[in-house]
Every structure is written in structure tokens, then in C-alpha cells.
Amino acid sequence: MFKSKKFSRDTKKVISNIVNGVVIKGIGIAIGFLTIPAYIKYFENNTMLGIWFTVLSILSWILNFDLGIGNGLRNRIVNTIVKNEQDKTRKYISSSYIFLLIISMCISIVILILSLKIPWNKFFNVSHSTINESDLRIAITIVLLSVMLQFVLRIISSVLYALQMSFVPNMLNLITNVILLIFVIISNTTLNNNDIIKLALVYLIAVNLPLFVTTIIVFSTKLKTMRPSIHFFDIKYAIDTLKTGSAFLGLQLEAMIINNTSIFLITWLLGSMYVVEYNIYFKIFSLVSTIFSLITVPIWSAITKAKSEENYLWIKKTMRVLQSIAVFFAIGQLLLLPAMQFLFNIWLKENAINASYKIMILFAIDQTIIIWSGIYASICNGLNELKWQFILMTIGACLIVPLAIVFTHVFEGYYGVVLAHSISLLPYCIGQTIWLERYISREIIVRKERVIAK
Known part of the structure; x- marks a missing residue:
């Protein structure tokens, strides 16, 4: 099929991504179906499980607050890569990483302060007898820190999309879900379940480790000459990416309100x-x-x-x-x-x-x-x-x-x-x-x- 002259080069690349994505996502769907029964067994009641699902849902909101930089970078470097403008590509990538790292550190401080002040039991409409307030606060704080790491590490997904390798982010999600499922199954087997703090810690590792490893691999191989460097940071490129991404940010926030x-x-x-x-x-x-x-x-x-x-x-x-x-x-x-x-x-x-x-x-x-x-x-x-x-x-x-x-x-x-x-x-x-x-x-x-x- 891929050798057929009926398809243009762009169409073949899209089909290749779709085929790879279907295989990976198919495995991911199977893992997802196994996860729900495992989660039901992990928590002693549906209220606790409902809290965990709600926490994950709120996290997906927060992840939209990257100021649209990921999408802005994606649209910008598609053109620079096509034109083989390596210096421009490296400046866009370096500026995005450093700019978002600074923002992430600032937001982390604010979020941690708020996390200590918010009465989470009241926020989630759950009694103290169902879950201890300190346990819920620790778990949410861990997960929030995980999100702050994702702010920076998720840039690699935008780079992969620009390279038209969209199946790789799906693979990373699959790895994350497999790690979480293995942990939950082992916990259920050893009767060390119903611990939301441990689950939050495993979530932090399961989400961020695959992103970190992929970042190292991509910038050591395919984009070796374009790896992020503070020497290539240029505020002009950061602002340009932010300007392009700010429109996407507005859409992301609205989509978040509607869909999440x-x-x-x-x-x-x-x-x-x-x-x-x-x-x-x-x-x-x-x-x-x-x-x-x-x-x-x-x-x-x-x-x-x-x-x-x-x-x-x-x-x-x-x-x-x-x-x-x-x-x-x-x-x-x-x-x-x-x-x-x-x-x-x-x-x-x-x-x-x-x-x-x-x-x-x-x-x-x-x-x-x-x-x-x-x-x-x-x-x-x-x-x-x-x-x-x-x-x-x-x-x-x-x-x-x-x-x-x-x-x-x-x-x-x-x-x-x-x-x-x-x-x-x-x-x-x-x-x-x-x-x-x-x-x-x-x-x-x-x-x-x-x-x-x-």
C-alpha cells in the first residue's frame, strides 16, 4: 500500500502514523479496560475511586495552562524543519523549553501554597471519615508536582508532532498506563491497596519518566544538532512562540471548560x-x-x-x-x-x-x-x-x-x-x-x- 503511486508522500506519512497509532492505541484500549476493574478493586468504595477520577480530570485542566507554547512551537518548527533551517529550529526549541521551565517553577510555588490552604475534602464534597484530610492533601500535592514536571517534559510531544511522528506520544501514554496497571494489580494481590498517596507517587513516575527518556533519545539521535541549549535562548523566539500559542491557549481553555x-x-x-x-x-x-x-x-x-x-x-x-x-x-x-x-x-x-x-x-x-x-x-x-x-x-x-x-x-x-x-x-x-x-x-x-x- 505504501509503495502505491496513488498516494502522495504526505498522504503516505499520514497513513503510516495512523497505522502505527491504531496498533499502539489498540493495545492501550485493552489496558484501559483492564484498569477500570483493577481500580474498582484497589479502592474500598466508589466514593474514593470517584475522587481519584476527579483529581485526574482536574489535572487535565491544569495541563492546558502551558500558554499554548507547545502548539505554537509545533506550528513554527514544521516550517523551519521543512526549509532545513536548523539554527531557527534550535532557537525555537531552546527558547520554548527555557521559557516554559521558568513559568513552571513560578506556577509550582503558587500551586503548592494554594494546595496547603484549600480544604480539599470540602472541595470534593467528601467526608473526613471516607478519607483523611492530610492524606488527600499530600496525594493532590504530589500529583500537582507531577503536572508541573509535565509542563516542561511534554514539549517533546509537540516536537514529535512537528516531525509527523504522532504515534510516539500515544506510545508514551501506553507505557504510563501499563506502569499504573501493574502497580494496581500488584497492590491488589498483596492487599496493599486503598492507598491514594502511593498511587499518586506511582502516577508521578509513570507519567514523567517516559517523557524524560524520550526527550533524551530524540535529542541524542534524530535532533542531535537541535538539542535545547541556554546559549540558543532568544526572547524574540520565545515571544513569537507565545504569540502563536496564545491563540491556541484561548482555544485550549475553552475546550477544557467544555470537554474536561x-x-x-x-x-x-x-x-x-x-x-x-x-x-x-x-x-x-x-x-x-x-x-x-x-x-x-x-x-x-x-x-x-x-x-x-x-x-x-x-x-x-x-x-x-x-x-x-x-x-x-x-x-x-x-x-x-x-x-x-x-x-x-x-x-x-x-x-x-x-x-x-x-x-x-x-x-x-x-x-x-x-x-x-x-x-x-x-x-x-x-x-x-x-x-x-x-x-x-x-x-x-x-x-x-x-x-x-x-x-x-x-x-x-x-x-x-x-x-x-x-x-x-x-x-x-x-x-x-x-x-x-x-x-x-x-x-x-x-x-x-x-x-x-x-
Whole structure:
């Protein structure tokens, strides 16, 4: 298939990333399914497990506060690498690392002070009899420190995306999940479980060690001449990366509010015990958007490259392929609904929940909206066209909390949060679809006229 002349070089590279990503993510999905039952056994009650899931959800919010530097660096060095501008590439990489290291150290001090002051039991709506306040505070502090390390170490993921090696970050996530699963299984076997502090320490190592090792390998081999150095730090390049990334930061924060607050809203509005059932449904149905993201992630940098070459026909064809795949995924998940109870029984055994068609249809609709929005996010990010994305995501970010409050009271269940999330993403899906169709059609016409004029 890769030798076929039917595919352009860019298309072959995208397909290669997708194939590698599918294999790695497939293993990761299997690991993920094993993790939920292991976690249920690790903690003595669902309230504790709900707290852990909520903590991880909040961490994903904090990781968006890298000022967009990662995405800014990614878009900048795609062009410098294509043009073989090694000095510029090294300046962008060095400036990003050093700038983000300084920011991370400053934020760490503030977060540690706040962590000691915040009454975490009250924050998570959990009694002191369920978990000791000092234990919860120590665990959260450890995990927060882990996030601060990730701020800097995660830059390697942006570099890998720019190199169109998007399958490697998936591999790193897989390694992290394997380490966590091994620890939980061993703890359950030796009866040393229900310790949130130990789990937080293992999380710190499992997340950051693979990133650190990968950073060393990449800058000792493929990018040996572009490794970060304080001598190549240039505030001009740092500001340029920040300027490019600041627009992405706005989008990241809005996406965080829309996509990463569901667990927190359920904990806040209903209690952490409801998070476990939500997470079971989410784990199954999010497979759709997870698999689809394996296709869209390598598209971003490929689109940036195609734009620099004014290859808008390739962009249009790629968009049509993604739309067709999205429709196929949407139909496929609806056809699988009758088999869900069987899957729950095999997966969770005695802890299996009773599958509700009402909830499953809501999750299916929600995932369809997510994958459709993913098409336009990856293409528009690659084009560096962010204005309308920002406007439409702002509308969604303003809608989700009030809608969640209303729907959880009306339906008296966590599925009100799922419905709120779906409605919040609709303005983006509809508006961005219309805008991008017009944009690409206009650019193709302009390109044709320019060729004719020559």
C-alpha cells in the first residue's frame, strides 16, 4: 500500500502514523479496560475511586495552562524543519523549553501554597471519615508536582508532532498506563491497596519518566544538532512562540471548560459516587473519538505543510475522507448498542451495571458531535485559522455550566451533564463546518487564478 503511486508522500506519512497509532492505541484500549476493574478493586468504595477520577480530570485542566507554547512551537518548527533551517529550529526549541521551565517553577510555588490552604475534602464534597484530610492533601500535592514536571517534559510531544511522528506520544501514554496497571494489580494481590498517596507517587513516575527518556533519545539521535541549549535562548523566539500559542491557549481553555469539566460537574452537582458509572459508559463510548483522534492528530501538521505549499486540493480531499469516516463511526456505534450489556458483563463481571438505552443513545450522540468537531479542529489548527474557532468555542464554554445545572435537576441524573456537553459543542460543529467549506473553496479558486495568470 505504501509503495502505491496513488498516494502522495504526505498522504503516505499520514497513513503510516495512523497505522502505527491504531496498533499502539489498540493495545492501550485493552489496558484501559483492564484498569477500570483493577481500580474498582484497589479502592474500598466508589466514593474514593470517584475522587481519584476527579483529581485526574482536574489535572487535565491544569495541563492546558502551558500558554499554548507547545502548539505554537509545533506550528513554527514544521516550517523551519521543512526549509532545513536548523539554527531557527534550535532557537525555537531552546527558547520554548527555557521559557516554559521558568513559568513552571513560578506556577509550582503558587500551586503548592494554594494546595496547603484549600480544604480539599470540602472541595470534593467528601467526608473526613471516607478519607483523611492530610492524606488527600499530600496525594493532590504530589500529583500537582507531577503536572508541573509535565509542563516542561511534554514539549517533546509537540516536537514529535512537528516531525509527523504522532504515534510516539500515544506510545508514551501506553507505557504510563501499563506502569499504573501493574502497580494496581500488584497492590491488589498483596492487599496493599486503598492507598491514594502511593498511587499518586506511582502516577508521578509513570507519567514523567517516559517523557524524560524520550526527550533524551530524540535529542541524542534524530535532533542531535537541535538539542535545547541556554546559549540558543532568544526572547524574540520565545515571544513569537507565545504569540502563536496564545491563540491556541484561548482555544485550549475553552475546550477544557467544555470537554474536561463533566466529571467535576457531576461531583459538584450530584456527588463523586456517580462519577464511577459515568466513567464506565464514557470508557466504552469514548473509544469512538479516541480511535478517530488517531486519524486527526497526524492531520494537523500535514495540513500546516500543505498550506505552506498551497496544496488546498489535498486539504479538501482529506476533509472529505474524514467526513466519510465520521459518518461510518456514527452509524457503527448505534449498531453496537444491543451488545453493550453483554460487553459490560464480560468486562466488569460482578461489578457490571445495567445498560440503559436512554443513557447509551445520549453518549452515542455526544461522541458523534465530538468526532465531527475533531475534524474541523485539526484542519483549522493546521491552517492556523483560529478566529472563528475562538468565537464559537466561547459560546459553548458559556453554555455548558448553566445547561448542566438545569439538566441535572430536570432529569435528576448525571446524563444531564452529557446532554449539556453535546449542546455546548453544537455551535462549533455547525459554524465551523460552514466557515471551512467556504474558506477552502475560496483558496482553491484563488490558487487556480494565480496559476492561470502565470
